[in-house]
Amino acid sequence: MPELPEVEIVARSLDAQVRGRVISAIEKLDWERMVETPDLSTLYDLLPGRQIQSAGRRAKWALITLDAGWTLAIHLRMSGNLVVQAADVEPDVYTHLVLALDDGRRIFFHDQRKFGRVRLLDPAGLQALDQSLGPEPLGSAFTPEVLSLRLAGRRTKIKPLLLDQAVIAGLGNIYANEALWIAGIHPLRPAASLSNHDSERLHAAIRATLTQAIIHEGSTLRNYRNGYGQRGSHQEHFFVYDRAGRACTRCGTLIERIVTAQRSTFFCPACQPETSGEQTEPVEDEHAASSEQLQARTRGS
């Protein structure tokens, strides 16, 4: 479930709640495959007694910075969530990791599908993780030129390429679809076919959709919750994701669903032309299309 905005909100809400606390014990760990490194006995040896200095994020990894140079890196994958619970709350069968804190509260790693992963990393391990990932799309190092360079020479389709964490860190299926709609770019276009103007629009669109999603505390389709157990609301603001057969909020054309790289892909066939340079330029202001009022408006046909 969680993409960059959801993990960002989780990290912020964890940081606000557990900064400075000490992990007193691993109280439950009933799905051992979630721990990728180190081996279990080392984890049980190293984690208790560690103080949490902060919680942050890199790509879709939640990073809990501990003392002595350790970092607990948690990936929520499809259905995971991290919630701080009061001392009297008991974990359910889907809560596969429970970390007890020195004030009696506990961090629950809840994960219905068991795809989530945990790593306890030393500084070298953290650096290796960092270097395996592309630039942060909301960071100052991510410029239209950087995006353009990363797409140059890639004959693969733009939409699956946006899901490649080594190309850009943090985009997932929802926000890749949303960004391409905002930018007016067809998801199947070869990445290298994007003009500099396309790259500029896509760069702005990626930032816009992620920023808006963070403002709305992420998207909750099913399992996502922030560190307080609360849902996000950005699913109420989708332009194309999961909107097949409904009217494009910009032009009224029906949104289509196709599958590429085994992922559902949603787009407006009018606003996102298959070939570049034709048809109407989509509006660039993301607020212009944010209202349902535009649904009645039609164009062409």
Place this chain on the structure above:
DNA sequence: CATTACCTGCAA
């Protein structure tokens, strides 16, 4: 590039 695997629950 496509397919399969990893898991479980839910809606069509």
Place this chain on the structure above:
DNA sequence: TTGCAGGTAATG
């Protein structure tokens, strides 16, 4: 019963 789900890694 079948297909689908916010992700990623492994395999032809």
